[in-house]
Amino acid sequence: HACNQGEDAYVYQEGDDAKYQRELSLVRDLPLALTQGQLHLVYQPKVNIQKNTCYAAEALIRWQHPELGFIPPDEFIKLAENSGNISMISEWVIAEAIAQASAWHQQGLDITVAINLSAHDLMDDTLPMRLAEQMNTINLPTYTLAIEVTEGAVMTDTETTIHVLNQFEAKGFHIAIDDFGTGHSSLAYLKLLPVNEVKIDRSFIKDIHQNATDHMIVDTSIKLIKGLHLSVVAEGVETPLGIDILQKMGCDIIQGYVYSKPIKAVEFQAWVTNFNH
Ligand code: C2E
Ligand code: CA
Ligand code: CA
Ligand code: CA
Numbered sequence: 543h544a545c546n547q548g549e550d551a552y553v554y555q556e557g558d559d560a561k562y563q564r565e566l567s568l569v570r571d572l573p574l575a576l577t578q579g580q581l582h583l584v585y586q587p588k589v590n591i592q593k594n595t596c597y598a599a600e601a602l603i604r605w606q607h608p609e610l611g612f613i614p615p616d617e618f619i620k621l622a623e624n625s626g627n628i629s630m631i632s633e634w635v636i637a638e639a640i641a642q643a644s645a646w647h648q649q650g651l652d653i654t655v656a657i658n659l660s661a662h663d664l665m666d667d668t669l670p671m672r673l674a675e676q677m678n679t680i681n682l683p684t685y686t687l688a689i690e691v692t693e694g695a696v697m698t699d700t701e702t703t704i705h706v707l708n709q710f711e712a713k714g715f716h717i718a719i720d721d722f723g724t725g726h727s728s729l730a731y732l733k734l735l736p737v738n739e740v741k742i743d744r745s746f747i748k749d750i751h752q753n754a755t756d757h758m759i760v761d762t763s764i765k766l767i768k769g770l771h772l773s774v775v776a777e778g779v780e781t782p783l784g785i786d787i788l789q790k791m792g793c794d795i796i797q798g799y800v801y802s803k804p805i806k807a808v809e810f811q812a813w814v815t816n817f818n819h
Contacts, residue, residue, distance in 0.1 A: 564610070568618055569625045571607065576634055580606055583638050584804035587814060588656070588775065588797045591789050596814050598654040598688065600797065601639045602804045603631070623660055632663045640677060642807055643686045653814060654716060656688040661695035665702055670709035688716035688739075693725025696735065704734060711736035718775070723763065732770060740767045741797075744778025751783050764791045 575581050585599035605613040622628040635657055643655040663669060674684055689710060696703045710717055718739035722728055723746055732740070742763055750756050760776070767774040776788050779798030788796060802813055 565621060567610070568607075568613060569621050569627070572618065572622060572625075572627050573630065575605055575607070576630060580608065581631075581634065582606075582806070583635065583642070584806055585642075585655075585810040586797060586804040587801050587810070587817070588795050589801050589817075590794060591785060591796050592794060596801075596817050597652065598656055599810055599814075600656045600658075600690070600804070601635065601642070602658070603635060619660070623662060628660045628662050629666070632659060636673065636676075639687065640673075640680075640682065644680055644682045645807075646811070647682055647686055649811075651811065651814065654686055654688050656690050656716075656718065658690045658720065659695070661698040661703075664691060664695055664706045665699060667702070667706050667709065670706060670713050670715070673710075673715070674713040684714035685716060688718060690718045690720040690741070692720045693722070693728055693731055696731055697726065700734070707736055721777075722767075723759070732767075732772075737772055739773040739775060739795075741775040741777050742767075744798075747776050747778050747784065747788075747798075748780070750787055751781070757787075760788075761791050764788075764793050768792060768794075 582604050583601045584604055585601055587596045588598040588600060589596050603615050603619070605615070605618055607613050619628070619631070622631050639655045639657045643653070646653045646655075673687070677684055677687065691703075691707070707717060716738050717736060718741055719728075719731060719735065719737050720741050721743045722740045724743045725731070731737075740763075742760060746756050746760050746763070748756075750760055764774050773794050775795040775797055776784075776793050777797050779785060779788065779796045779800045781800055784798070785796055785800060801817075802810075805813065
C-alpha cells in the first residue's frame with residue numbers, strides 16, 4: 543500500500559489498518575465498559591517524606607476489555623477526549639472516587655483522594671458546585687477530594703479554566719498542577735491559577751541520580767515551588783536513593799513505585815494502615 547511521494551506525503555504503513563481498527567473498537571466499546579463494570583480505579587500513595595506519612599492517594603483508571611485485555615489509560619483517555627466521551631468517564635471517576643473517599647472517611651482514615659480531570663471537564667462551570675453538593679449530602683468535607691489538572695488542560699481555554707478552578711478552590715477542593723515542566727507556560731500558570739500543589743513530571747525525576755541537568759532542574763523547581771508556598775510532589779520515584787536526593791532538596795511529597803504501584807482500594811487500605819501505623 544505504500545504511496546511514497548516525496549517528503550510530506552503520508553506513508554501508508556503496515557499496521558496502520560490494525561491501529562485504526564483498534565481505535566474504532568475502543569471508542570465503540572467505551573460506553574459499554576462503563577455500564578458493564580469493565581472499569582475500575584486503582585490508588586497510588588502520596589507520601590509526605592518530611593513526616594513519613596501517607597496523606598493521600600491518586601486514583602487512576604483501569605480498563606479491562608473482554609477481548610482486547612488491559613487498555614492503558616494513556617491510550618483510551620486520549621480517544622475518549624477526541625470522541626467526546628470524556629465527560630462520561632470523568633463523571634464515573636468522580637462518583638467512584640467520592641464513594642471511596644467517603645468509605646475511608648467513615649472508617650477514620652485520613653486520606654485525600656486525588657482525581658485527574660481533562661481539559662473538557664474544566665469547561666463545565668457547574669462541576670464545582672455539583673461536586674460540592676454531592677459531597678455535602680453525604681457529609682463528606684470537600685478537602686477529602688483533590689483534583690489534578692495538566693498545564694495542557696489549562697491551555698485550551700485559559701479564561702474559562704481559571705474561572706472553574708477558582709470555583710473549585712472557593713468550594714474547598716485541593717488543586718494540583720500535574721506533569722509540571724512539560725507544558726508551555728508553566729510559570730505563567732503558577733501565577734494565574736489557584737494552585738495548592740505542583741507535581742514535577744517523572745521525566746525530570748527518573749534520572750535524577752545520574753543526570754546533572756535533571757538534578758539542577760528539579761532542585762531549582764523545588765525551590766521555586768516552595769518559595770511560592772505551594773506543596774511540591776515528585777512523581778515516579780522508583781528507588782530509595784531517589785527519596786534521599788529529593789529529601790535533601792527539600793521536597794515535601796513523593797509518589798512512585800518506591801512506595802507502591804497503584805493498587806486496588808482494599809490493598810491500598812491495608813498498605814496505608816501499615817505504613818502510618
Ligand atoms: P498521571 O496523572 O501523570 O499519572 C501518573 C502515572 O505515572 C500513572 O500511570 C502511574 O501509574 C505512573 N507512575 C507512578 N509512579 C511511577 C513510577 O515510579 N514509575 C513509573 N514508570 N510510572 C509511575 P497510569 O496509571 O498508566 O496513567 C497514565 C496517565 O493516564 C495519567 O498520568 C493520566 O494523565 C491519565 N489518567 C489515568 N487515570 C485517569 C482518569 O481517571 N482520568 C483522566 N482524565 N486521566 C487519567
Ligand atoms: Ca495525575
Ligand atoms: Ca503526572
Ligand atoms: Ca502524565
